[in-house]
Amino acid sequence: MTAAGGAAAGAVEFDVRPERRRVKGTIFLWACFAATSLGVVLLAILLIEIMRQGMGRLSLEFLSNYPSRFPERAGIKSALWGTIWTVGITGLLSFPLGVGAAIYLEEYAPRNWLTRVIETNIANLAGVPSIVYGVLGLAVFVRAMGLGRSVLAGAATLALLILPIVIISSQEAIRAVPPSIKEAGLGIGATQWQALRHLVLPIAFPGILTGMILALSRAIGETAPLIMIGALTFIAFTPNTPLDEFTVLPIQIFNWASRPQAGFHELAAAGIMVLLVALLSMNALAIILRNRLRKEI
Numbered sequence: 001m002t003a004a005g006g007a008a009a010g011a012v013e014f015d016v017r018p019e020r021r022r023v024k025g026t027i028f029l030w031a032c033f034a035a036t037s038l039g040v041v042l043l044a045i046l047l048i049e050i051m052r053q054g055m056g057r058l059s060l061e062f063l064s065n066y067p068s069r070f071p072e073r074a075g076i077k078s079a080l081w082g083t084i085w086t087v088g089i090t091g092l093l094s095f096p097l098g099v100g101a102a103i104y105l106e107e108y109a110p111r112n113w114l115t116r117v118i119e120t121n122i123a124n125l126a127g128v129p130s131i132v133y134g135v136l137g138l139a140v141f142v143r144a145m146g147l148g149r150s151v152l153a154g155a156a157t158l159a160l161l162i163l164p165i166v167i168i169s170s171q172e173a174i175r176a177v178p179p180s181i182k183e184a185g186l187g188i189g190a191t192q193w194q195a196l197r198h199l200v201l202p203i204a205f206p207g208i209l210t211g212m213i214l215a216l217s218r219a220i221g222e223t224a225p226l227i228m229i230g231a232l233t234f235i236a237f238t239p240n241t242p243l244d245e246f247t248v249l250p251i252q253i254f255n256w257a258s259r260p261q262a263g264f265h266e267l268a269a270a271g272i273m274v275l276l277v278a279l280l281s282m283n284a285l286a287i288i289l290r291n292r293l294r295k296e297i
Helices: 002-010 018-057 060-064 079-109 113-125 130-144 151-175 177-187 193-220 224-229 249-257 262-296
Strands: none
Touching: 018 262, 060 079, 060 262, 079 113, 079 151, 079 193, 079 262, 113 130, 113 151, 113 249, 130 151, 130 249, 151 193, 151 224, 177 193, 193 262, 249 262
């Protein structure tokens, strides 16, 4: 009786009246719909306001001109090319390091307390504020390694920022591959690396690629770490090497938005539109590549 009474006390109370359950379900459904609609409506209002302010400034001259003290002459060329350089080098640095770390942790690392501590710390690093990575980049890349306020220093700082995201997403993609596929390869005489390279990684690569693009989508909008390492707010040239000075779209947008003239606010809105197009293009590319790779697999 005591055990039965304890089980009854610990059981979840269930309403047996179907009408009340149906009403509660309907209320919960509409509450979720209202929350989703609120976010979509606010985003739509924000986008409409940005387009209203910046659409008149979008032109080929805006994309090909350098920043200027005069709003009618100002453009975004240096920031656009600085963003392309920075994000490209960030991807080249973070992809092999992140995927390599994920492969080691999933396939080769021993299952002991040290591995669990490393994985826990990687998960915690994904939530560290970006300004902390800016301080680290300033101390290590700008001063200790002597890279200065260069594209390479900014890209290395952003690579550290997104590395935990790349590692975690790559681990999840590798973990999602059925173990029977790898076991089949091992069963016919393949080594662990051969089974991993020819069987596991091709199946996991669409997920790895998606996580990489999403990580770069975060990097393209970061401002605080680059300001911390000394990225410039006004330059009238484009980078030609990884050691050149640079600026990026978020910093240029921030610089324009902080000025009192209405013309610069319109330029900031136009810059936001360019940044959104670049971001959506990256996400669209990730979806296209993922679907194509899945079809090939």
